[in-house]
Every structure is written in C-alpha cells, then in structure tokens.
Amino acid sequence: MANLAWKSFKGIPLYVTLIWIALFASLLHFLDKSVLSFLGILSSIVLIYFTNTSKAIKLAIGALVLIVIIPLVAGENRYYMEVASQVGIYVAMALGLNIVVGFAGLLDLGYVAFFAAGAYAYAIFSTSQANQFVAGNLFPLSGDWFWPFLIVGLIVAAIFGVLLGLPVLRVKGDYLAIVTLGFGEIIRIVFNNLDKPINITNGPQGITPIPAPELFGIKMGTPFYFYFIVLFVIAFIVLANIRFEHSRLGRAWIAIREDELAAQSMGISLLNTKLAAFATGASFAGVVGVIFAAKQTFIDPTSFTLMESIGILVMVILGGSGSIPGVILGAAFVTLLQVQLLKEFSNFLHSLQQSGIINLPNQLDPSKFQRLVFGIMLIFVALYRPNGLIPAKRKTNDLDGIKSSRFSSGKLGILSKLTQSSSTKQS
C-alpha cells in the first residue's frame, strides 16, 4: 500500500457507510443463510471507524449497528450470534493483553492462565464441584450468581496476576516471554492435576454443567443473550483502556516500554508499574473467563493451551500493538478467520467436490491450514505494516485548551520559583 495514498486518505464519506450498513442489513434480513452479508454487517464497524464525520456520530452509528441492527437481523440465527459473541470474547481478551504487551511492552506468553483462573473460579463454585472441598453442601449456585462472579473472576485473576508477576517480572524481554510461557503451562498442568488429593478442578474430566446466567428469572443461556453480555463487558474494557492510556499510569507503562532506565530516573517504580499492568490485563481476562465458562457450560484444561495465548498475541500484534481500534480489528479478523472464513471456504470446496467438479484430497482441506494462514499473514504484516493494521498513535493535546486553563495563570512545579524574581525568560 502506497504511503502517499494513505496520507491523503481523509476518511470514507458518511453516505457510503450508511448505504453499506443498509445494504448488508437488508441482505442478511432476506437471505438468512448468507455468511457474506453477515461479515458485511460486522465489517461495517471498521467502515464506521474510518468514516469522515464527528466522533459522536460515529459512536452513535456504531452503537446502533451493534445494539439494534445486528440483533434484529441476525438475532434469530443461533450460529451468527454464536460467532459474534465469540468474536467479542476474543476482542475483550486481546484488549486486556494489549495493556500488558501493547502499553507496558511486557511480552506475556502465558496470558491464557488468567483467563483460566476466571473460568475456573465461576465453574468450580457454580457447580457441585465446590462441595468436594467446602463443607455444608452449599453448591451448586444458581445462575443469578453469574453477575457477582464477574467481579469475583476479575479479582481472582488480578490476584493471580500479582502472584505470577512478582517472580516473573524480575526478568525482561525474551526471558520474560519464556518465563511467562512456562508459568502459563504450569497453571494449566496444575488445573489438570488438581483432582487429587483434594478434588478441586476435577482434573482432565473438566467441570460441567456450568449454569447459564440468570436475571429476574430469565435464563440467558442462548448466544443471543451472551452477545449482549459480551458487548457490555467490551464497552467497559474499551472505556478502561482509553482512560488508562492517557493517564498517569498509562504514561508510566508506555515510558517503561520505551526506555526503562529513563522511566526510573523520572521516579517511576518499575516493579509496581509492571505489576499494575499485569494485574489489570489479567483482571480483564478473568472477567472474560467467567463469561466463557458460562457460555460453554463445560470447561477442561484443554481450553487453556499455549496456542490460545499465542493466538491472542497474534491478534494484538496483527491489529497494532498499543492501538485500541487496531487490537479490536485484529481480534475480530483473526477470530472470524478461525471460526468462519476457513470453514466456509472448506465447505465450499467440499460442495464442489461432491458435485464432482474438483477432486480435493483430505490433506488439502483449507480448515487445516489455519496455522499456515496465520504465519503468512504475520509475515506480510511484519513486512508491510510493521506497526499493525491500525498503528497506535498518541493523542495530540489541545494546546489552546492548555493555555486557557485556569491553572495557567501561575507557574507550576519547579517554575514556581520563577515568580519570586520577575526575571526574563531565556534567550
């Protein structure tokens, strides 16, 4: 992609976006089985992001598409809602990892451990599993407990983050990647073996049936409800990401990523700041873990392998490390590729095969090429967009706003010493 063309790109006109949304929404409404039009409506979110209009309008259209249009035209279809909520789960996780990898620059290959912590926290206590080690036959809990457990999952994962971070964050760079990888695997193996001497996780058999969330007596077990739950959680995580990015803590994270020595000599404590990044990223994964457990109704340690961690890392890097819109796009893209595009393509080839047009050996089934496609994609991103699909950029501050601030009347910080002598400024 030519850089010049990119720079002169002002944004997509508003009417194009609106037509796109209307077109694919009605297509999906009339052609119920059209996967393409479903992807079309999902990708309208990207279009909205690049539309040339004010932030408030973009936000309004985006919310309209996500909250009204998609449930309206695709809500009937279990499969679409399932895909959409799965995309959402990965978007939320990638945004959590973005804090650790994107902002603080800590390469974490064991991120899925925190996801597992959240998932197991809900799974163990919402099923009869907890009776194995808690006296008094209090369990299983009802689906109403799902909501408080979102917070419990968050806290449990954050504690895991701190406990893991304390030993791990003494090393940095490649070593950190290796150590986190090791710890991620340890957590999975511990969960796999914690069925004796006391049965806590039920080992490789996994835990089931995990109850679906319930609110005012309504059972929310279908993908339609999960779609909204995930959407709500993403909204929270995006808001948190934005606020952190431009705060004292976010600046400290980025400062550490850019230059640890300089950050320290600015008074930033490395360990505390890195721990905060680890705990924050982990807590988001914990919340998502609770949702995941409730959605699957069954979890076992095989859901939390190293490949999951790497998959989420790929989303962050592909989309643009440290860039919130980039990470959302990267996560959505990779998840869709995983769960839908390759499968669709493979189904398409199979149908051709059945009608005798081509002869496809089983080994060449596209759905088996996921890793290959990942690899090729990453190579192309590394070569042509090394900072990701939507690179991170820092917010430009409104200088006029600063000058007119009520604090501007006097000199602040060390410069307050200037006011004592009305000396002139430097040459």
Added chain:
Amino acid sequence: MAILEAVGLTKRFGGLVANQDVSIKIEKGSITAVIGPNGAGKTTFFNMITGFYEPDEGEIMLGGKSIKGLRPDQIATRGITRTFQNIRLFKQMTALENVMVGTHSRLSAGLLGILFHTKRVREEEEKARVEAYQLLEYVGIEHIANEAAGSLPYGLQRRLEIARALATNPQIILLDEPAAGMNPRETVEMTDFIRLLKKELDLTIILIEHDMKLVMGLSEYIHVLDYGRKIAEGSPEQIRNNPNVIEAYLGKSASEVS
C-alpha cells in the same frame, strides 16, 4: 553547605575497578563539573549517585541522609534527576507527554481513580498538562509540544530531555555531556541556559563534559577522574594548571614541557 556528599565510593565490575575511593562534596546552588579522559569512570559515578549502580563501598548522603541502596525511582523522588549521555527520550510519546511523565511521582491517581475518572484525577491531569507546557515554554520548544519526541532534531531533543528532568521538581540535576554533538553556537546557548537554570530555578548542577571551553567557562568547581580515581579538584584556574590533570589528558612528557 554540602547538599550532596559522596564518601569513598568504590565500584568494581569483576576485575575492573571503575571507581575507587572517590569522594566528592557538592555545594548547594553550585555548578560542578566532573571531567576526565574516556573511561575514567565519570558515568559510573553518575550511575551510583542516581541509584542505577549500588556502590561496593562508600556512602552517599543527600542533605545529610544516606541514599545509598535506594532504587533509582526513589532517588528521583528525593530530588536528584539526570539526563543521559545518549539522549533517552520516550520516542513514541509526544514532547508534552514526555514532560508529563516527569511529573509522575508528584501525581497520585491510582487504578480506581483513573477508571472512574474522578474529579480529583481530572484536575490533577489538567495541572500536569499545564505544568508540562510551561516547562516546554521555559526551554523554548513549546511549538513542538504535540510532535513525537523521536522525530525531533537533535538539539531540541536535548532541550526536551532537560525539560523532562525539570518536571520531577529536582534539587540537583546531573547532566551527562549536555553539549555532546552540538556546534559551537549551540554549545554557547547551552552554556547560557545551564547558567540560567542555576540562577532562576535555584538548582544545583553537576555535569560531565568533554568540551573544555564549556567546562572552564561554566563550572565553579571541577573534579577530575582518571582510571577510576580522583586525581584533582579545584577551581577552573587550579585545574588548568594542575600537572596531574595535564598528564592524564596529554601524557607525561606534555606535563614536563609545561
């Protein structure tokens, strides 16, 4: 009154003794230079003062209290800040944000405060922004406030690094080769600017520099290191005529000639 006092500092790296028994007293409100040939241990000395290296022997006192063994960030919050020999800015952040990072330890926003965007946090942020902008104005680079620090020309990066150091509200600022890579005109500007820092902001300044014109013109007191030992100290005039110093810089025969 000595604001900073290093007593008998020794630092070894394996068999190499980078600093041996170095004692230096810094007067409050003075400009002191630490000079010496390449590899004399000047930056090692700075690294010990700022907590990046822990001395093997010796003691460092700031205002009468020991700061030996403290972490660099703890020392920074106690009022000693520094710039680096090879500029170390946060390249992807804007110039303004770089300076705002310097205010870090004086801000108090925590995880929850930031998450809920409380009034106190918003006010604190606004104040930090204003302060950072004023500092950019003070060093004369407010026009590039919104540019990425990594994309700035060299001279502006040096100024930005000083602005960032000032944002920590220091008592002492350590400048590691502030005029490195500058042309004569820029060096004169930098000299004037350092003098201004001392006068207007009541700072104590310690600097490492190779440009002898700058050192002799600017500093009130000079310490000379060679092979990790302190070989001389005194006023610029005394140092200029000290045979040990001439020998260290030019070799033995040169000192005999003079």
